[in-house]
Amino acid sequence: MIESLISAIDVLSILAIPALVFFIVAYGAIKKVKIYEVFVEGAKEGFHVAVRIIPYLVAILVAIGVFRAGGAMELLSRLIAPVTNFIGMPPETLPMALIRPLSGSGALGVMSETINTYGADSLIGRMVSVMMGSGETTFYVLAVYFGSVSISKTRHAVAAGIVADIVAILMSVWLTNLIFG
């Protein structure tokens, strides 16, 4: 049962992209869309969008890089440790909670490291897995999405994004303790 669920997810993630491409192109052809010309016309924009986001990406990634490399991240985890202990969050999962909104590849690295140290089936291992799955790289998304349309006055986006990140961590902690604790 569990085995077949995993293999179903496996198959789905292998098939998803080719199936989507196949379905849309085939449907377009049936509907008599000039698929090749239309595809190229749409694809032309790709380059400009990618180049347009470079300055915003550099700004946000360098700031995050400086924050992590200089040891500010460890200091922050030490400062907020009392709070996290209070809500039932093991201190070992704190680096994950902090890195998740900042860096996708960083979070992936922290997750693998934590799981390899404490075991995938430990409470800590499960909790970082749930954090990884339910969080998102908020600052990357903010920088790239707003950058692509040159928006610098982001209004409540950052505040709401941070609220979403905190809620995602609290939910992960609470539900993991509830279900696996």
Place this chain on the structure above:
Amino acid sequence: MLNYIWLALLVIGIGVALYGDVSDISANKYHNGEEISCIIQFSQHVSSPPTQLQKMQCAVAIATQLPAGSGTLPDTIIQKAELFPGGTLHIFIDEQTPAILREVFEAQKNEFLLVHAKWESFNGREIPAVITFDPVRFVRINAVTNDGIIKYAKTAVELAIGLIGLMALWLGIMKIAEQAGLVAMLAAVLRPVTTRLFPDVPADHPAMGAMIMNISANMLGLNNAATPLGLKAMEELNRLNKKAGTATDAMVTFLVINTSNLQIIPASVIAIRAAAGSSNPAEIIGTVIVASALTMVIAIITVKLMAKLPGYRKQLLPTEES
């Protein structure tokens, strides 16, 4: 707001690094300038130190304890080393190397521990000498420069360049889906939800289609399809923007839905768990779905309430730029 976050990340990042380095220097964590006596051992009798372009294989026996407060060493440790002209000594680190030497070695970032040796007379198989570590300073500030600033500036461009191909692919596919009427179909099905989430966006506007495609791709964990579709959606939303450079309510709502993303198939998480030898890698799916669904609901409520705050409303009014 992004201004303040950016400032905080940079100032705190550099400030913490600088503070850490200065306190390392004042505590002399890396034992700069401290003299340690040792014996340089050779396999045969030597009578003169190495000259130009020459190096000598040797071993270093450190028979003393390092200065007080820096921990203790075993009575004698013997490490393989190479002696270069001018007394430069490369000590090779192995498993038996005590932590105190290892720490300096790691901070130096060489393949070996770099020390400088001085001796009274160079004659015999065992030559008594005094060594000092090659000074280590500003470890963290160097990390900020190399691992922070230089590396990430490069990473940012690599990320963007790496996105070009996928961007082109998905924008092309999206265009076909649009022309074939697929996007409109999907938008019509989801109309009751989307018109409530984005009241300012006309239900048949192309922005709706792009947003729906992006959110679906996100749910399925198709990250490389989600970003191009999301950027397309932002472009369409910007066409409805009356004040260039300022985010609209719809943009912020869309962004927050994106960052609180409801995950149905967290494929990468399952893959890592499987690789780490979990007995049931997929057991976290249910928890992830519930956690991310609750997060998304709370995030949407938050963003809708925040949008009503007078401070944020005011920014939407047309004003002359100062």
